[in-house]
Ligand code: COA
């Protein structure tokens with residue numbers, strides 16, 4: 001089937017107020033517009049339609065929170081009622097079609113309710129992950145210019161309560177743009193002080209709220225903005241449109257994940273990430289399935305059997321998480337003793353994404369669960385998988401280290417530096433031929449030029465994924481590394497460039513470098529090296545401790561920045577470029593070549609000694625070739 005007929009047919013599977021006649025408007029590449037003349041509403045497709053089709057009494061959402069010892073279920077009818085009334089609360093605060101609303105919340109049902117309420121009104125939500133600090137939130141407030149912000153008094157991490165409200169207040173103080181109102185969910189673990197005239201209490205506002213109906217929007221009206229790391233401190237606001245998202249996510253639920261209406265689908269991620277948007281909130285509900293919001297960790301809440309308990313308790317058919325979660329479980333329970341305590345016969349498949357899946361984690365999961373374990377590759381920009389074994393179409397042989405073949409709609413190719421196709425088996429830039437399928441990003445918020453320059457300029461006619469890899473003789477794709485300075489920490493995408501900006505702001509730091517080094521649990525960890533200003537007399541330990549704290553305050557705990565040291569000098573090329581790649585290879589014990597352009601090779605000896613003190617650059621591993 002041709003690409004256009006595939007999506008034309010898929011589009012018939014969703015609700016439109018006005019069905020599109022135009023499948024793809026390609027008059028202004030790379031700004032493609034799928035279903036340009038259709039009108040629809042994402043909340044209608046997620047809730048109203050499901051109730052109309054008879055799923056009112058079926059569970060739409062299961063909330064399971066081991067960290068607060070809470071379990072709650074919402075049927076589709078109950079969820080619709082909550083969402084319609086919260087939309088009434090937002091409308092009462094002046095939020096309407098096209099307005100932005102920032103959502104800064106822990107993993108509670110109210111986060112999903114707030115997202116769907118925005119969609120109901122045609123407002124554009126932008127969810128900010130709770131592990132980000134005030135400064136990151138402030139940058140997003142200034143870029144999205146929200147009319148309202150929805151937040152909670154606190155989040156609950158296994159070892160501490162995270163007071164969100166003071167972080168929010170600090171962010172609003174830092175930001176130039178000020179929201180008209182903030183709606184705060186008070187949680188009993190730690191209530192927040194509300195600011196008169198600006199802040200509303202969620203529960204009080206809901207008590208008198210009237211439900212409102214869905215507002216039809218154009219297919220290409222934005223559903224949400226989701227910020228992701230770029231190569232600078234300014235994050236990229238990925239814009240997802242409405243019609244394309246509904247069509248693609250609904251199609252993927254059956255064809256990629258083989259999930260039917262009524263099935264329980266669990267993505268153990270966070271609503272702050274793209275996985276949460278697509279497969280905690282929208283995909284499962286568009287499909288009439290049941291989704292799970294899990295406020296806990298794979299280990300320690302209370303033990304490494306947590307995932308197995310959730311699967312067996314709710315009859316989860318398809319699970320989705322990041323390999324790092326399985327590495328954490330495997331480390332604590334290598335033999336899978338906890339697994340044997342539960343009946344997991346309901347589980348049909350496990351999908352992994354967010355980072356490269358190492359073959360040992362894949363085979364451990366396969367061996368212990370006895371179901372297909374599917375590595376699939378996607379990005380915030382694409383919103384749904386680029387490559388996957390599509391279980392609803394055909395289970396292809398599983399090849400460890402590969403997310404299998406391109407999903408229908410994606411034409412993936414590997415190009416060399418000159419834009420020429422690479423032969424099979426040779427590594428190059430992974431690109432996708434234009435147009436991208438529906439449901440992928442349509443632009444960057446406030447940054448159309450950056451959309452073109454960052455993604456569509458280097459290889460004309462192709463979307464540059466930022467990943468490098470190869471295609472083998474069987475058409476299987478292997479995603480090997482990023483081509484930019486993005487690193488992947490516990491499945492979270494972070495920019496080392498943004499981290500360097502933070503370190504460079506320390507008054508005693510003259511220059512610095514951050515590289516992503518390998519970590520058995522989190523995949524990668526950031527490691528910072530600091531060169532101090534001449535004449536600084538304070539101790540290196542003190543400055544390192546301040547820098548670590550500064551990273552936590554400016555980017556947030558999610559950066560997991562704990563490896564840091566002071567060095568005399570950084571290795572550079574003669575033209576002054578810091579040799580980050582070489583330092584990373586030395587740290588990871590990979591073979592490396594002395595760069596021909598290096599200014600002073602002796603610096604690498606000093607760096608190696610420092611990396612060893614930090615527990616890296618294993619002397620028994622490979623060294624210079
Ligand atoms: N709000 C506030 N703080 C948060 C947070 C949130 N929503 N989420 C994480 N943090 C904090 C954590 O408390 C931790 O702080 P600490 O340095 O004080 O311990 C820090 O951010 C790092 O968190 P995390 O990445 O979760 O690491 P961890 O060591 O607590 O747990 C794993 C490690 C592997 C168990 C965990 O990363 C995990 O479950 N990952 C699953 C994968 C995933 O969700 N990927 C997303 C894309 S699919």
Ligand code: AMP
Nearest residue numbers: 353354355356376377378379380479493
């Ligand atoms: P994010 O935008 O946070 O989802 O991160 C996307 C990036 O994570 C991709 O560009 C890859 O670098 C990496 N990634 C995601 N899934 C995979 C996978 N299955 N294999 C290898 N890398 C992956």
